[in-house]
Amino acid sequence: xxxxLGLFRRELxxxxxxxxxxxxxxxxxxxxxxxxxxxxxxEAEMLRRIGAGIIWVAALLAAVLxxxxxFAADHADGNLDLLALSAMPxxxxxxxxxxxxxxxxxLPLTLISxxxxxxxxxxxxxxxxxxxxxxxxxxxxSLLGAIAAALTLGARRPGVLSSLVVLPLYLPVLIFGAGxxxxxxxxxxxRPHLLLLGALTLAALPLxxxxxxxxxxxxxx
Amino acid sequence: MLTYLANPARFMRASAAVLPYLGAATITVLAAxxxxxxxxxxxxxxxxxxxRIMFVHVPAAILAEGVYYVIAAASFVxxxxxHPLADVGAQAAAPLGAAFTLVCLVTGSLWGRPMWGAxxxxxxxxxxxxxxxxxxxxxxxxxxxxDDPGRGARAGAVLALVGVVDLPIIKFSVNWWxxxxxxxxxxxxxxxxxxxxxxxxxxxxxxxxxxxxATLLLLRMRTxxxxxxxxxxxxxxxxxxxxxxxxxxxxxx
Numbered sequence: 466x467x468x469x470l471g472l473f474r475r476e477l478x479x480x481x482x483x484x485x486x487x488x489x490x491x492x493x494x495x496x497x498x499x500x501x502x503x504x505x506x507x508e509a510e511m512l513r514r515i516g517a518g519i520i521w522v523a524a525l526l527a528a529v530l531x532x533x534x535x536f537a538a539d540h541a542d543g544n545l546d547l548l549a550l551s552a553m554p555x556x557x558x559x560x561x562x563x564x565x566x567x568x569x570x571x572l573p574l575t576l577i578s579x580x581x582x583x584x585x586x587x588x589x590x591x592x593x594x595x596x597x598x599x600x601x602x603x604x605x606x607s608l609l610g611a612i613a614a615a616l617t618l619g620a621r622r623p624g625v626l627s628s629l630v631v632l633p634l635y636l637p638v639l640i641f642g643a644g645x646x647x648x649x650x651x652x653x654x655x656r657p658h659l660l661l662l663g664a665l666t667l668a669a670l671p672l673x674x675x676x677x678x679x680x681x682x683x684x685x686x
Numbered sequence: 687m688l689t690y691l692a693n694p695a696r697f698m699r700a701s702a703a704v705l706p707y708l709g710a711a712t713i714t715v716l717a718a719x720x721x722x723x724x725x726x727x728x729x730x731x732x733x734x735x736x737x738r739i740m741f742v743h744v745p746a747a748i749l750a751e752g753v754y755y756v757i758a759a760a761s762f763v764x765x766x767x768x769h770p771l772a773d774v775g776a777q778a779a780a781p782l783g784a785a786f787t788l789v790c791l792v793t794g795s796l797w798g799r800p801m802w803g804a805x806x807x808x809x810x811x812x813x814x815x816x817x818x819x820x821x822x823x824x825x826x827x828x829x830x831x832x833d834d835p836g837r838g839a840r841a842g843a844v845l846a847l848v849g850v851v852d853l854p855i856i857k858f859s860v861n862w863w864x865x866x867x868x869x870x871x872x873x874x875x876x877x878x879x880x881x882x883x884x885x886x887x888x889x890x891x892x893x894x895x896x897x898x899x900a901t902l903l904l905l906r907m908r909t910x911x912x913x914x915x916x917x918x919x920x921x922x923x924x925x926x927x928x929x930x931x932x933x934x935x936x937x938x939x
Contacts, residue, residue, distance in 0.1 A: 612848055616841045620831035630824040630845060633817050634852050637859035644863060661862075665855070676848050679765075683840040 468553045469561050476565030480534075490531045490570045491577060497523035498581045509586040516585030517595060517646035524574050524599060524642075525635050528606040529628045531570045535562055535614040537623065540684065549685050555678040559615070563607045563674070571603030587646070594649040598642040598662060605666040608673035609634050615680035637665055692770055694911050701904045708901045716894035722887035730884075739797040741887055745895035746790040750818060753783030753899065757825070758850035761843035771907070773839040774914075776846060777829055778906035782899055784822035790815055810864035814857045821849050 480486050501519045502512055539545040548558045578599050579592045587595065613631035617623040645658035691697045723741035730737035757776045764772035794812065795805045806812070829842035 612844075616828060616845055617831065619837065620828070620841075621833075622831070626827055626831050629820070629827055633820045633824060633856070634848070636817060637852075637855050640859040640863040661859075672851070676844055680841060680844045683837065683844070686837070686840075 468551070469557055472548070472553070472558065472561040473565050476562055477568060480565065480569040486531070486534060487569045487573055490527050491573050493530055494523050494527040494574050495577070495581065497526055498584065502585065512585040513587060516582065516587045517591065517650075518643045519585060520578060520581055520595060521598075521639050521643040521646075524578075524603065525606065525632070525639055527574060528570060528603065528610055528635075529631060531566070532610045532614045532627050532631070533624055535566055535611055536618055536681070537614070540618050545681070546685060549681070555681055556674040559611055559674040559677045559681070563604075563611050566611070567604050567607040571599070571607055575599040575603060588650050591646045591649050594646050594655050594659075598645045598655075598659060601659060601662045601666060602638045602642045605638050605662075605669045606635060608666070608669040608677075609638075611677040612673055612680060615677040615684060618681070618684040638662065641665065694770065697771055698908060698911060701908055705901070705904055705908075708897065708904065712894065712897040712901045715890060715897055719887060719890035719894045723891055727884050727887045733801060736797065736800050737884075739793050740884075741891045743790060743793040743797060744888060745892040746786045746793065747815065748892055749895050749899055750783060750787040750790045750815060752896075753779050753786060754818065754821070754846075754853065755850065757783065758846045761846040764839070764843050765847070773843065774907050774910050775903065776843065777839060778910055779899075779903055780822060780826050780829070780842075782902055782906070784819065784826065786895075786899070787815060787819040787822060791819065808864070810857075810861045813864070814860045817856055817860070818853070821853070825849070 498519055501515075505511060505515070536545060539548065549555055551558075575596055578596050582592045582595050610627075610631055613627040613634075614623075616630060617627045620626050641658045641662040645655040645662065648658055649655040691700060719741070724738055727738070727741070729735045757779050760772045760776035760779065763769045764776060791812075794815075798807060799805050825842055825845055828845055829838045832838040832841070
């Protein structure tokens with residue numbers, strides 16, 4: 466547990482001190498959302514209709530963009546080999562890194578999402594649903610993303626490749642996340658969507674580290 | 687059986703013996719199926735002749751999904767038992783599966799145009815087949831993204847297993863999404879039951895597609911093994927050239 470917390474703290478410190486990586490993901494997220502009104506027009510009616518989907522798609526893309534920093538730097542400078550040799554199981558290493566990744570990407574996105582919701586004129590009743598959905602769903606994005614990041618270690622053009630690999634896997638998160646907001650607006654009840662979103666995250670919590678650790682072992686072979 | 691064929695040389699011999707029969711069976715069954723489907727089977731009372739697209743579309747759809755499970759099973763065997771041919775099989779099957787998926791999408795689109803009046807509809811099944819196509823593309827891209835083919839094979843195996851766990855979840859969520867967005871706007875064609883005069887050609891075509899897959903899979907596996915042998919020879923060539931002068935000297939003298 467101590468080693469787990471130590472690794473978690475190290476990842477956080479690296480993210481904070483290494484030139485504002487949190488800001489980078491956040492900036493991309495905001496900019497991607499801002500691009501949509503410029504593309505489809507500023508009519509509030511239309512933006513309200515597609516706002517939740519825009520924000521969720523932007524969150525997905527921001528998560529994909531930040532995946533390469535999960536393992537790539539540690540792989541390049543040999544830290545990953547040391548972590549693999551340590552007494553801590555590799556699954557634990559993945560989990561600690563995912564937790565840090567979520568705190569530096571998923572959590573800031575969640576916190577800023579109500580403001581972006583206002584930007585696309587989302588119903589004020591839907592804002593808590595949007596934030597709650599992101600809070601529940603973004604851990605799954607980090608966990609599934611870890612699989613793709615581990616699989617593409619050492620590949621040619623890992624960035625493009627990992628997005629091709631992981632975006633189909635992100636589909637359910639997008640559907641239930643955006644669906645929760647939509648159901649909330651339509652008044653059909655967002656609870657089932659949020660519960661299913663929670664189920665996805667809870668299923669990914671034990672399974673994704675297993676798969677990612679298996680992929681890491683092969684990358685380090 | 688599996689361990690017996692683990693030796694590539696033995697596999698080459700066995701597959702060479704099986705392949706002609708398999709090829710002949712494929713051609714016979716496909717020809718019979720096409721004859722029954724295109725000439726003997728009656729036109730649909732509602733859709734007319736365009737229903738015949740079904741005889742290609744449905745078998746392709748069955749294979750599109752089936753091949754993914756074949757890849758996942760082969761990947762499991764490769765990861766657990768380190769079976770030397772399972773990797774080769776999984777990689778050889780992937781482009782075939784992607785091709786069946788593409789055939790399914792294209793024929794579906796061609797069928798949808800006269801029936802629904804649109805090339806593409808965001809129907810749950812269409813969407814999940816499209817996602818399946820992207821899963822195939824991701825797998826193929828990942829396998830080919832490494833300088834070391836062994837690393838690509840193992841990464842692909844993990845991805846195939848992740849994909850096969852995720853596939854039912856994706857299908858479920860797409861169904862969910864579809865009922866949310868457009869309730870029951872998709873025509874259920876042909877009703878619940880299908881007449882024997884159409885079912886029999888359909889089943890024969892499905893068997894023909896499966897045989898085609900088996901034949902092409904064996905061919906592709908044999909090619910992959912030959913390629914691997916050629917690669918090994920090419921990598922060994924500089925060494926032999928370095929060793930050659932000592933061998934050649936007696937002949938020169």
